[in-house]
Amino acid sequence: MAIKVGIPKSLLFYEYYPLWISFFEGLGAEVIVSDDTNKEILDIGVKASIDEACIPVKIFHGHVINIKDKVDYLFIPRIKSLFKNEYICPKFSGLPEMIKSSIKELPPIIDVEINFFKSKKHLKDTVIRAGRYVSSSNRVIMSSYNRAYLEYKKHRKKIKEGIINELTGADIVKNNIVDVRKVMVMGHPYNLYDSYLNMNLLNKIKQNEAKVFTPEMIDDKYLNKYVKDFDGELYWTFARKLIGTALYLSHKECVDGIIYISTFGCGIDSVVGDIVEKLIRRNSRIPFVHISLDEHSGEAGINTRVEAFMDMIKWRDVLEDNISAHG
Amino acid sequence: MKITFPHMGNTYIALKVIFEELGAEVVIPPKCNKNTLELGTLYSPELMCIPFKITVGNYLESIEKGADTMFMWGGCDVCRIGYYNTLQKDILQSLGYEIQMFCLEPMKNINDVKNFLKKLSFVSGSKNYIKVLPIFIKGLRTLYEIDELDDLVIKIRPRELNRGAVDRLYSSFKEDVNNANGYKSIVETIRRYKEKLLKIEIDKDKEVLRVGIVGEIYTVVEPFINQYLIERLGNMGVEVHRSVTSSEFIKEQLDFIPFLKSDKEEVHRGAKPYLNTEIGGHARHTVGNTVLYSEKNYDGVIHLMPFTCMPEIVAGSILSIVEKDKDIPILKLVLDEMTGESGYLTRIEAFIDLLLNRRESKFYERDISWS
Ligand code: SF4
Numbered sequence: 085m086a087i088k089v090g091i092p093k094s095l096l097f098y099e100y101y102p103l104w105i106s107f108f109e110g111l112g113a114e115v116i117v118s119d120d121t122n123k124e125i126l127d128i129g130v131k132a133s134i135d136e137a138c139i140p141v142k143i144f145h146g147h148v149i150n151i152k153d154k155v156d157y158l159f160i161p162r163i164k165s166l167f168k169n170e171y172i173c174p175k176f177s178g179l180p181e182m183i184k185s186s187i188k189e190l191p192p193i194i195d196v197e198i199n200f201f202k203s204k205k206h207l208k209d210t211v212i213r214a215g216r217y218v219s220s221s222n223r224v225i226m227s228s229y230n231r232a233y234l235e236y237k238k239h240r241k242k243i244k245e246g247i248i249n250e251l252t253g254a255d256i257v258k259n260n261i262v263d264v265r266k267v268m269v270m271g272h273p274y275n276l277y278d279s280y281l282n283m284n285l286l287n288k289i290k291q292n293e294a295k296v297f298t299p300e301m302i303d304d305k306y307l308n309k310y311v312k313d314f315d316g317e318l319y320w321t322f323a324r325k326l327i328g329t330a331l332y333l334s335h336k337e338c339v340d341g342i343i344y345i346s347t348f349g350c351g352i353d354s355v356v357g358d359i360v361e362k363l364i365r366r367n368s369r370i371p372f373v374h375i376s377l378d379e380h381s382g383e384a385g386i387n388t389r390v391e392a393f394m395d396m397i398k399w400r401d402v403l404e405d406n407i408s409a410h411g
Numbered sequence: 412m413k414i415t416f417p418h419m420g421n422t423y424i425a426l427k428v429i430f431e432e433l434g435a436e437v438v439i440p441p442k443c444n445k446n447t448l449e450l451g452t453l454y455s456p457e458l459m460c461i462p463f464k465i466t467v468g469n470y471l472e473s474i475e476k477g478a479d480t481m482f483m484w485g486g487c488d489v490c491r492i493g494y495y496n497t498l499q500k501d502i503l504q505s506l507g508y509e510i511q512m513f514c515l516e517p518m519k520n521i522n523d524v525k526n527f528l529k530k531l532s533f534v535s536g537s538k539n540y541i542k543v544l545p546i547f548i549k550g551l552r553t554l555y556e557i558d559e560l561d562d563l564v565i566k567i568r569p570r571e572l573n574r575g576a577v578d579r580l581y582s583s584f585k586e587d588v589n590n591a592n593g594y595k596s597i598v599e600t601i602r603r604y605k606e607k608l609l610k611i612e613i614d615k616d617k618e619v620l621r622v623g624i625v626g627e628i629y630t631v632v633e634p635f636i637n638q639y640l641i642e643r644l645g646n647m648g649v650e651v652h653r654s655v656t657s658s659e660f661i662k663e664q665l666d667f668i669p670f671l672k673s674d675k676e677e678v679h680r681g682a683k684p685y686l687n688t689e690i691g692g693h694a695r696h697t698v699g700n701t702v703l704y705s706e707k708n709y710d711g712v713i714h715l716m717p718f719t720c721m722p723e724i725v726a727g728s729i730l731s732i733v734e735k736d737k738d739i740p741i742l743k744l745v746l747d748e749m750t751g752e753s754g755y756l757t758r759i760e761a762f763i764d765l766l767l768n769r770r771e772s773k774f775y776e777r778d779i780s781w782s
Contacts, residue, residue: 134728136718136745162688171489177690178725185685185732197688316497323494351460351721355494358456362501376458 086114087218089194090155092147093118095140095176096163098273099300103236104159107211110228111218116155118147121280125150130379132186138349139379140274141175141182143281148183152190157217158183159194165201170321173352192217243300265294265397268333270326270360271345271353273300275377282345283383285375285390289343292394297339299329306332323356330360334368341371341397343390348378371396412511413438414534415478417466420632421557422657424601426482428594429550433535433543438478439589440469443635447472452748454502460717461636461747462629463495467502474508480534484515489691490722518664549594551661556601558658560584563608565652568645570613578642580607620649620766623704625697626715627723630746631655637715637746638755647763652709654678654700655693678703685729692722698729705737710766712739713759718747740765 089108091097097104101117108115119125121143129146137145152158160183163176175182180195196214200207208226215225267289269276276298279286286296299307307328311318314331318324333339344360346353357374364372373393375386415438416426423439430437441447443465451468470481481503483496496514503510513533518524528540528547535543568577584604591597622644630636631653644651662673679687682699689695701712714730716723727743734741742762744755 134724134731136716136724136727138719141724164688164690171691174489174691174694174721174725177489177688178686178694178722178729181686182725182728185729317493319493348458349719350458351491351719354456354458354460354719355491355498358459358498 086112087157088116088155089113089218090116090118090151090158090191092144092151092158092160093120094144094147094278095179095274096172098277100236102239103232105232106235107215107228107232108159108218110231111215111224113218116151118150121147121278123280126280126379133182134186136349137182138175138351139281139347139377140272140350141179142379143278144179145183145186148187148190152187155191157192157194158190159214161214162195162197164197164199166198166321167200167324168203169201170319170324171201172321240300243298244303265292265340265394266297266338267294267341267343267394267397268297268299268329268339269343269345270299270329272322272350273298275345275347281347282377283381283386285343285345285386288387288390289394292390294340294394294397299325302329302332310335320352320356322352323359326356326360327363330363331367333370334364337368337370339370340400341393342373343393344372344374346374346376348376371400412436412480412534413478414480414482415440415470415473415476416482417469418443418633418635419629419657420634421561422554422632424557424588424597425550425554425657428553428597429531429546430482430534431592432546432549432594433531435480435534438473438476440473440476443469443633447635448748454506456498458719459498460491460720462627462633462717463491463498464748465629465633465636466495467499470499470503470510471506474503474510479509480511480513482513482515490720492692520667524665551658553594553598553601554658554661556598558656560601560605560608561656562653563605565641565645566650567608567611567613568642569619569648569650570615570617572612572614574646576611577608577645580604580611617648620710620763620770621708622649622651622763622766623700623709623712624651624653624655624715625700625704625712626655626726627693627697627717627720628655628657628660630715630717632657636717637744638750638752640713640715640744640759643756643759644763647760649763652704654704655696681706685733686726690722690725692720694722694726694729697723697726698733701730701733701739701741702737705733705739709739710770711762712741713762714741714743716743716745718745740769 091104105115125146126143128149129142129144132149133142133145148158160180162180163172165171180193184190194214194217196210198210211229212222212225215228219225269286275282289296307325310331311324311328314327318327333342342364344357346357361372361374364370371393373389375389412435414430414435418440427437427439447468448465450471451464455464455467496512500512513530515527516523518527525540528543531547532538532540532543564577564581571577588597588600591600624631632655634642641651659673663675678696678699681702682695686695686698697714704712714727716727730741742758
């Protein structure tokens with residue numbers, strides 16, 4: 085029988101799932117992904133985790149509980165750094181420990197350390213260590229990884245074309261030509277693509293006849309170019325991406341509105357959200373709204389804010405048209 | 412140049428020594444108070460951690476007193492501290508202040524030390540950074556002296572025979588040390604008070620509770636943030652031990668220098684079964700020191716952290732198993748500008764009661780087994 089590897093559909097899953105899933109499947113494992121986030125997952129997650137944790141981490145706890153009894157292994161890598169000289173967030177480094185201390189009766193955890201802070205030299209090592217749980221052949225492991233990596237590349241390309249795989253519950257972002265306005269929704273990928281967590285925000289924008297964009301759709305090339313203008317060190321990957329996006333947008337003024345989604349209790353957002361907001365407001369005229377989600381956010385409240393924001397964008401168009409027509 | 416720096420407990424005394432010896436005019440921010448926090452909160456991002464807010468408050472209050480240059484420790488860690496500089500510069504600029512800022516980056520090797528000394532020599536206006544080295548060392552010595560004094564204070568306070576004797580002595584110490592200038596006279600003041608402290612009448616055989624403090628450094632070291640926790644515990648008859656102090660922190664930073672020994676290895680050994688890697692901030696120390704306290708049979712541990720502090724949240728999560736494994740009660744106190752005094756005190760008192768009860772029941776068990 086195939087070894088069952090469980091992957092919680094949470095946190096960086098949204099960024100890397102094609103890579104992770106096809107890697108383990110290529111090794112002959114059966115990959116079991118937890119359900120879409122739902123009320124039960126949120127509730128058990130909140131209950132299991134430390135009070136002070138951010139919602140995404142609480143939800144992660146819920147996803148672990150959701151699949152832990154169905155699998156032989158849980159894939160919870162210790163992600164310290166994904167890019168040179170950059171960290172993620174301390175919670176990603178301590179995630180295996182947080183899970184082990186809060187949840188009982190766990191299957192063994194594949195907790196390989198992913199740390200490319202100094203270089204990617206030991207990538208192969210990392211891959212082999214992860215693959216060893218399922219396969220004993222380094223050759224098989226590496227070739228499965230290479231194939232998985234291609235999958236991931238393809239996926240990234242699709243995202244840039246605006247098509248986000250349905251697995252993330254956000255396939256709605258297929259861009260439609262009749263939509264006129266463009267809205268950039270910014271935030272951590274797991275806030276953008278978990279439609280339970282953000283209460284279907286992307287769809288709501290879509291329903292307002294606007295195209296949705298996310299930072300992942302902007303090529304890193306551009307981000308990295310604009311981020312050079314930033315006065316200060318950006319040693320968090322999320323910070324580089326989001327601040328890069330903000331600089332890019334305020335320079336190009338290519339969207340009609342920007343929505344920043346953060347979650348209450350996120351240490352990174354408390355810094356990055358603030359910097360992004362200041363950059364946009366100071367350097368551009370793009371309407372901006374910051375929506376902070378917490379466990380108790382009601383959908384009605386979010387609806388009102390999104391509606392009001394979309395109305396504002398529409399009114400702005402009308403106003404500007406009038407001005408340019410008469411002036 | 413009028414230089415200032417944020418408060419973090421008594422570190423200001425050592426910083427004052429360094430900058431005065433460098434020949435700069437020093438503006439010490441007013442002792443952290445309600446106004447500091449209110450000012451800081453007003454101009455900081457809403458969900459930023461409390462050390463950031465207090466620091467902003469310190470700067471603003473110092474600027475009012477004429478400061479034009481800010482010194483800050485920062486650098487690239489996994490946590491927010493590395494962004495302090497950027498954000499604070501921006502805040503001050505948008506308030507219209509033209510302020511110079513310079514920052515102490517974490518030191519990992521001799522070269523980093525050299526760079527830091529170079530920055531310091533800029534303060535003194537000289538180009539010769541080698542001349543600055545002895546001044547830096549004087550600063551470190553002051554820091555050690557002051558932390559030694561504070562360690563002594565928390566040992567004696569719960570045992571004093573005349574209530575309030577330690578606190579009275581300490582406030583006159585603060586006054587004297589603030590009026591002293593330069594390395595020599597400051598260190599003399601500290602030593603003089605050490606002697607006075609040792610003369611305070613104590614009950615040597617008093618059975619006191621022993622509580623260890625772990626957590627994020629600002630919240631442990633700055634009494635205003637932790638609402639004078641250490642002093643209060645002492646006055647409740649509890650002997651406190653701080654696992655994080657400024658001097659230990661610096662020692663660990665500099666322990667690539669052969670003669671500087673820190674407790675780092677020991678702490679890592681303690682943390683090993685639970686967290687065998689650095690995840691940022693003081694998380695590994697929090698876990699490690701808690702284990703060490705349990706090994707040394709402390710009665711309990713208090714874990715201090717700023718609200719939304721990422722590394723300490725991970726540590727807090729892990730402490731929940733350490734607490735069970737090692738059978739040592741842990742009280743987690745999360746601090747922000749909303750932390751109210753009365754609820755906070757109630758929790759501390761309840762915790763101390765719990766520890767007292769545990770102690771008594773242990774003795775009781777022993778009594779029975781003797782009979
Ligand atoms: S980046 Fe923010 S939301 Fe994500 S795990 Fe860290 S604190 Fe939580």
